[in-house]
Amino acid sequence: MTKDKMQDGVAVLLEHASFRYAxxxxxxxxxVSLTIQKGEAVxxxxxxxxxxxxxxxxxxxxxxxxYEGEFSGDVRVCGLDVAKxxxxxxxxxxxxxxxxxxxxxxxxxxxxxxxxxCENFGMPEETVRTRIAETxxxxxxxxLLGENIFHLSGGQKQKVACASVAAVxxxxxxxxxxxxxxxxxxxxxxxxxxxxxxxxxxxxxxAEHRLGWLKDVCDRVVYLRxxxxxxxxxxxxxxxxxxxxLAAMGLRTMxxxxxxxxxxxxxxxxxxxxxxxxxxxxxxxxALKIDxxxxxxxxxxxxxxxxxxxxxxxxxxxxGLEKRSAGCVCYGGKRCKRRELLKTSYLVMQDVNHQLFCxxxxxxxxxGMDEANEPLVDGTLAALNLTTLSDRHPMSLSGGQKQxxxxxxxxxxxxxxxxxxxxTSGLDLxxxxxxxxxxxxxxxxCTSIVVTHDSELILLCCTHxxxxxxxxxxxxxxxxGEGRQKLEQYFRTNDKPNxxxxxxxxxxxxxxxxxxxxFETTVCICGES
Amino acid sequence: xxxxxxxxxxLINVGVFSAIxxxxxxxxxxxxxxxxxxxxxxxxxxxxxxxxFMLFLTRVKKFGMILMMSVIMGILMLLTGMGYYSILVxxxxxxxxxxxxKSGDYRSTKKAVLTSGVFSLWIWGNFIPLFTNITGYxxxxxxxxxxxxxxxxRLMPLWMCPTLLVAAFVGGILGGLLGRAVLKKxxxxxxxx
Amino acid sequence: xxxxxxxxxxxxxxxxxxxxxxxxxxxVAVFVLGxxxxxxxxxxxxxxxxxxxxxxxxxxxxxTAAVCVAIYVLMDTLQRSFGGRTEGIVNFLLLASxxxxxxxxxxxxxxxxxxxxxxxxxxxxxxxxxxxxxxxVIPLSVMFRFFPTIGDEFSHINAAMRMxxxxxxxxxxxxxxEYRLVPLLFCSVKIGEELSAxxxxxxxxxxxxxxxxxxxxxxAQDVAVLILCIAPYVYLILNAVGVL
Numbered sequence: 001m002t003k004d005k006m007q008d009g010v011a012v013l014l015e016h017a018s019f020r021y022a023x024x025x026x027x028x029x030x031x032v033s034l035t036i037q038k039g040e041a042v043x044x045x046x047x048x049x050x051x052x053x054x055x056x057x058x059x060x061x062x063x064x065x066x067y068e069g070e071f072s073g074d075v076r077v078c079g080l081d082v083a084k085x086x087x088x089x090x091x092x093x094x095x096x097x098x099x100x101x102x103x104x105x106x107x108x109x110x111x112x113x114x115x116x117x118c119e120n121f122g123m124p125e126e127t128v129r130t131r132i133a134e135t136x137x138x139x140x141x142x143x144l145l146g147e148n149i150f151h152l153s154g155g156q157k158q159k160v161a162c163a164s165v166a167a168v169x170x171x172x173x174x175x176x177x178x179x180x181x182x183x184x185x186x187x188x189x190x191x192x193x194x195x196x197x198x199x200x201x202x203x204x205x206x207a208e209h210r211l212g213w214l215k216d217v218c219d220r221v222v223y224l225r226x227x228x229x230x231x232x233x234x235x236x237x238x239x240x241x242x243x244x245x246l247a248a249m250g251l252r253t254m255x256x257x258x259x260x261x262x263x264x265x266x267x268x269x270x271x272x273x274x275x276x277x278x279x280x281x282x283x284x285x286x287a288l289k290i291d292x293x294x295x296x297x298x299x300x301x302x303x304x305x306x307x308x309x310x311x312x313x314x315x316x317x318x319x320g321l322e323k324r325s326a327g328c329v330c331y332g333g334k335r336c337k338r339r340e341l342l343k344t345s346y347l348v349m350q351d352v353n354h355q356l357f358c359x360x361x362x363x364x365x366x367x368g369m370d371e372a373n374e375p376l377v378d379g380t381l382a383a384l385n386l387t388t389l390s391d392r393h394p395m396s397l398s399g400g401q402k403q404x405x406x407x408x409x410x411x412x413x414x415x416x417x418x419x420x421x422x423x424t425s426g427l428d429l430x431x432x433x434x435x436x437x438x439x440x441x442x443x444x445x446c447t448s449i450v451v452t453h454d455s456e457l458i459l460l461c462c463t464h465x466x467x468x469x470x471x472x473x474x475x476x477x478x479x480x481g482e483g484r485q486k487l488e489q490y491f492r493t494n495d496k497p498n499x500x501x502x503x504x505x506x507x508x509x510x511x512x513x514x515x516x517x518x519f520e521t522t523v524c525i526c527g528e529s
Numbered sequence: 530x531x532x533x534x535x536x537x538x539x540l541i542n543v544g545v546f547s548a549i550x551x552x553x554x555x556x557x558x559x560x561x562x563x564x565x566x567x568x569x570x571x572x573x574x575x576x577x578x579x580x581x582f583m584l585f586l587t588r589v590k591k592f593g594m595i596l597m598m599s600v601i602m603g604i605l606m607l608l609t610g611m612g613y614y615s616i617l618v619x620x621x622x623x624x625x626x627x628x629x630x631k632s633g634d635y636r637s638t639k640k641a642v643l644t645s646g647v648f649s650l651w652i653w654g655n656f657i658p659l660f661t662n663i664t665g666y667x668x669x670x671x672x673x674x675x676x677x678x679x680x681x682x683r684l685m686p687l688w689m690c691p692t693l694l695v696a697a698f699v700g701g702i703l704g705g706l707l708g709r710a711v712l713k714k715x716x717x718x719x720x721x722x
Numbered sequence: 723x724x725x726x727x728x729x730x731x732x733x734x735x736x737x738x739x740x741x742x743x744x745x746x747x748x749x750v751a752v753f754v755l756g757x758x759x760x761x762x763x764x765x766x767x768x769x770x771x772x773x774x775x776x777x778x779x780x781x782x783x784x785x786t787a788a789v790c791v792a793i794y795v796l797m798d799t800l801q802r803s804f805g806g807r808t809e810g811i812v813n814f815l816l817l818a819s820x821x822x823x824x825x826x827x828x829x830x831x832x833x834x835x836x837x838x839x840x841x842x843x844x845x846x847x848x849x850x851x852x853x854x855x856x857x858x859v860i861p862l863s864v865m866f867r868f869f870p871t872i873g874d875e876f877s878h879i880n881a882a883m884r885m886x887x888x889x890x891x892x893x894x895x896x897x898x899x900e901y902r903l904v905p906l907l908f909c910s911v912k913i914g915e916e917l918s919a920x921x922x923x924x925x926x927x928x929x930x931x932x933x934x935x936x937x938x939x940x941x942a943q944d945v946a947v948l949i950l951c952i953a954p955y956v957y958l959i960l961n962a963v964g965v966l
Contacts, residue, residue, distance in 0.1 A: 023720060060923050061923070062919055062922070062923065065922075066538065066918070066919060066922060086929075087537075087922045087923065087925075087927070088922070088925045088926070088927055088928035088929070090923075091922070091923050091924055091925040091928075092925065094923070095923070095924075096919075096920070096923040096924075098916060098919065098920055100916055102871070102913070103871075103912075103913040103916035103917050103920070104916065104917070104920040105867075105920070106863070106864070106867065106917065106920070106921050106924075106926075107842065107843060107863075107867065108841065108842045108843070108866070108867055109841060109843065111935070112841075112842075112843040112935070112936070115935045116921075116924055117924035117925055118933075119932055119933050119934055119935065120924060120925035120926055120927075120928050120932060121925050121928055121930060122928070122930035122931050122932060122933055123933060124933065125933055125934070125935050128933065128935050129935055132935070150870050161920075164924065165924065168924065168925070316881075319885065321881050321884070321885075342884055342885065342887075343887070345885070346885055347881070347882075347885055349878065349881075349882060351878065351909075353905065353908055353909050353912065354875065354878040354879050354881075354882050354905060354909065355879075355882035355885075355886075355905075356905065356908075357883075357886075357888070357900075357901045357904065357905060359714055359715055359718055367886055367888060368885075368886035368887045368888055393715065393718040393719040393720075394719075395715070395719035395720075395721070395908050396718065396719045396720045409886075413886070535857055536927055537860070537918065537921060537922050537926040537927035538918050538922065540856075540857060540860040540861050540864070540927075541860070541861070541864050541914060541917060541918045541921065542914060542918075543861040543864075544860065544861035544862070544863070544864025544865045544867075544868065545864060545865075545868055545910055545911070545913075545914035545917070547861060547865045548864070548865040548866075548868035548869055548872060548910075549868075549872065549906070549907065549910055551865065551869075552869065552872050553903075567822055577899070577903075580903055580907070581903075581907060584907055584911070593857065597857060597858060597861055598861075600858065601858070601861055601862055601865060604862065605865075607747055607748070607751065607833075608747065608833055608836060608837055609830065609833045609837070610747075610750075610826065610829035610830035610831070610832055610833030610834070611826070611829065611833075612751040612755045612756065612829060613748055613751050613752075614751075658751075658755040658756055658757075658825065658826075659822065659825065661756050661757060711900070711903075711904065715904050715908075716907070716908075719908070721908070721911055
C-alpha cells in the first residue's frame with residue numbers, strides 16, 4: 001500500500017465516511033467528516049447507538065475488514081488508506097484498547113501478552129525484550145511480569161492491554177469505553193497513562209460515557225447523534241456547558257448532581273443480619289471478613305469499594321452462592337441455609353449474557369416465576385418498554401434492552417432480596433436514569449442491594465451506603481445529608497493524586513492542580529417521572 | 530482478502546470452537562470414567578458435540594477449518610495420554626469431512642449433518658489401543674489363567690472395533706440433527722448463525 | 723481442566739524442552755499403549771512409566787504422582803486377585819475397569835506431566851521451531867487460552883441457573899443441557915469475536931515471520947530423556963532385524 005502524501009500534521013482524516021452494519025436497517029455512521037491533528041486527544045461522546053464505537057472501528061480498520069457491511073467514503077490514518085489496507089498494516093500505526101478486559105488478551109501470561117504485538121510484526125527477540133521492559137516500566141506493571149493474566153483484577157488486565165498495545169509504538173491510540181468495569185483508582189491511573197502517551201506526541205481518540213476523568217486528558221470533544229457529528233468543540237468550551245444542557249444531550253455530566261429523590265415509603269420492618277461472615281481464597285488471604293452487619297429490610301443499599309474489596313463476594317454470600325463462606329445470613333433473626341437463601345434472593349449479574357436462557361423475551365421473564373405472578377407480567381413488561389419485544393430472542397437485543405429483560409425477570413420472580421451487580425456499567429445517561437427509577441421503585445417491596453462504582457446512580461436510588469475496604473466493613477450509613485458528604489468524601493479521596501504513583505508514569509507534571517472530583521453541590525432536577 | 534487462505538479470524542474461530550467441543554467431549558469422558566462406559570463415549574460424545582459443531586459449520590466458508598479442528602482434537606488426545614491414533618484417524622476423517630461440506634457449497638444443511646457424522650470418526654481413534662496387540666498385552670499376564678484371558682477377549686472382541694466406528698458416525702449424525710434443531714431455535718433466531 | 727497448560731512461567735524443577743516432552747508422549751503411546759514390539763519389549767513399559775513418574779515428581783507434583791501410583795497398584799492387584807476367580811457381571815466389570823485403566827494410566831501420567839509443566843507460550847514456541855504451520859499453532863494457542871474462560875463462564879451460568887431455580891431443568895434433562903450449553907455458546911462466540919478484534923488489531927496474521935521471546939532449548943536433561951526414548955525404537959529395529 002503506498003502512502004499518499006498527506007498534509008504534515010494530520011493524523012486521522014475521515015471524509016464523508018458512511019457505514020451500515022450487515023444486518024442493520026439504518027446507517028450507524030452517516031457522512032462523517034473529521035480531521036484530527038497529530039498529538040491531539042479527542043473525546044467521542046453521545047448516547048448509546050450514536051455511532052462513536054463505529055467511528056473508532058473506522059479508524060482502526062476493523063471496519064470494513066472485520067465487521068461486514070456497506071461502507072463508503074475515505075478514511076486515512078497517517079496517510080494510510082485504512083479501508084483498503086490489511087488489518088496488520090493498520091495495526092502498525094493504530095493501537096486499540098477495548099471495553100472488556102476479559103476478552104482482550106491472547107496469551108496466558110503477562111510477558112507474552114505484552115510481547116504479542118511485537119512478535120506478530122517479526123521484531124527481533126532482543127528488541128522485543130527491551131520493549132517489554134520499557135513498556136512495563138512506563139505503565140507501571142513491572143511487578144506483574146510473568147503473572148497469569150487470569151489471576152489479575154479487571155484494572156490490572158486493562159493496564160496490561162494498554163502495555164501490549166503501547167509496546168508496538170503506534171502513532172495513534174484508539175480506545176473504546178475502556179473504563180466500563182473499572183474502579184475510581186484505576187480510572188485515575190488510566191488517565192495518567194493517556195497523559196503520558198500524549199506527552200510522547202501520540203494521537204488519542206477515545207469513545208466514552210463516563211466523561212469526568214477525561215477533563216485533563218482530552219483537548220477536544222466531538223459529540224455524535226444518530227451517526228452524525230452534532231458538535232465539535234474544545235474541551236474548555238465543553239466544560240462551560242451547563243449540566244441541564246448536557247443532560248438534554250444525553251450525556252453524563254462532568255460533575256454529578258444532587259438529585260431530588262422521590263422514593264416510595266418503606267414500611268417493612270426487620271433486618272437482614274450478616275454475622276461472622278468469612279470467606280477466604282486459596283492463598284489464605286481473607287477475601288471477606290464481616291463480624292456483624294444489619295441491613296434494613298425494604299431499603300436500597302449501595303455497596304461501594306475498590307475493585308477487590310469484596311463487594312461481589314458479599315453479594316454472593318447474601319444470595320447463598322458462596323460455598324466457601326462460613327458464618328450466616330439471618331432473616332428476621334432466623335438463620336438461613338444456603339438453599340433458603342437461593343430461594344429468597346436474586347442476583348442480577350454484571351454480564352447479562354450469563355442469565356438469559358430462553359428463546360423469547362416472554363418465556364424468559366416467566367422462567368422461574370411463581371405462577372401466581374402471571375397477571376403482573378404485562379404490567380412489568382410495559383413499565384420496562386419491553387412489550388414490543390416480547391417475541392424477540394433475548395440475545396438479539398441490544399445491551400440495554402437485555403439488561404431490562406434481566407431486571408424484569410428479577411422483579412417478576414417475586415424474591416425478597418434483589419442484588420444488582422454493576423447494573424449501569426456502560427450505560428448512557430438515559431438508561432442509567434431508567435435503571436435508577438426501577439431500582440428506587442423496589443423500595444418497600446423488597447430489599448435491594450446495588451453494587452456499583454456509579455456515584456450518580458447511588459444518589460438517585462439508594463437509601464444507605466455500605467463501604468467495603470479489603471474485605472472489611474469500613475462504614476455503613478444512611479444517605480441523609482451527613483451520609484451524602486461521606487459519599488462525596490469517598491469519591492473525592494479516590495481522586496487525590498498519589499505521589500508514588502505519579503513517578504511511575506513518565507515525568508511529574510509541574511503545577512498540576514488537584515483533579516476535580518465528580519461531585520459538586522450543584523442542584524439539578526434529575527427526579528424520576 | 531477474499532482469498533481462500535485461512536485468515537486470523539478463521540483461525541481464532543477454529544480455536545474457540547475446538548475449545549468448546551473439547552470441553553464437552555472431555556467432560557463426558559470424565560463421566561464415562563466408570564470405564565465400563567468408555568465405549569459408550571463413541572456414541573454420546575459426538576451427539577452433544579454436534580451442538581457446537583453445527584454452529585461452527587455456519588462459520589466455515591473455506592477449506593481447511595474442519596481439518597484443523599480434527600487434527601487439533603487429535604493433538605489434544607495425545608497430550609492427555611490417549612495416544613496418537615486420533616491424530617492419524619482425524620487427518621483422514623477430517624479431510625473427508627471437508628470434501629463433504631465443500632460439495633454442499635458450504636451451505637447445504639443435509640451435507641452439514643453428514644459432515645458432522647464423518648467428522649466424529651476421530652473419536653474412534655481413542656479405542657484402537659484396546660484392540661491392538663492383544664497377545665502382547667496378555668503375554669505379560671500369562672499368570673492370570675486361561676479363564677481370565679478368555680474373559681477379557683470376550684470383553685473386547687475384535688468385532689467391537691468396527692462397531693465403535695459405526696457408533697461414532699451415527700452419534701455424529703444424531704449430533705448434527707440435534708445441533709441443527711438448536712441452531713433453529715436459538716442461534717438463527719438471535720441472529721448469530 | 724483449569725490447569726491445562728497453565729503452568730507458571732516461574733522456575734519449576736527439571737526443565738525439559740517441549741519437544742522432548744512430545745517425543746516422550748509419542749514413545750509412551752507406541753510402546754505402552756500400543757504394545758509395539760510385543761514380548762521382546764516387555765521391559766520398555768515399566769521403564770517408560772518410571773521415567774514419567776520420576777519427571778512428575780521432579781516437577782513437584784507429588785500428590786498427582788501418588789494418586790496415579792495408588793490407582794495403578796489398586797487396579798493391578800484387583801486384577802491379579804480376582805481376575806480369574808469371579809464370574810459373570812462382576813467379572814466383566816472388574817476386568818473392564820481394571821483393564822482399561824491399567825492400559826491407559828501410564829500414558830495419562832505422562833500427559834499430566836507434560837500439560838502441567840508447559841506454558842502455552844513455550845508450547846507455541848516449540849511448535850514453531852518444528853516448523854509447524856501457523857494455521858495449526860494459532861488455533862491451538864487460542865484453544866488452550868480459552869479453556870479457563872469456558873470454566874468461568876460456565877460457573878456464572880450455573881449460578882444464574884440456581885438463582886432461577888432451574889438447575890435441574892425443571893425435571894427435564896433436555897432443558898438441563900439446553901440452559902447450560904446455549905448461553906455458553908452465545909457467550910463464547912461473543913468473547914471469540916472480541917478476542918479476534920483485539921488480536922487482529924495487534925497484527926495477527928501479518929505477512930512476516932513471527933518471532934518468539936520464549937526461551938526454549940535443549941539441555942543435558944533433554945539429552946538424557948531423549949536417549950531413554952530412542953532406546954526402545956532402536957531395540958525394536960534391531961530385534962526385527964534379528965540382531966538382538
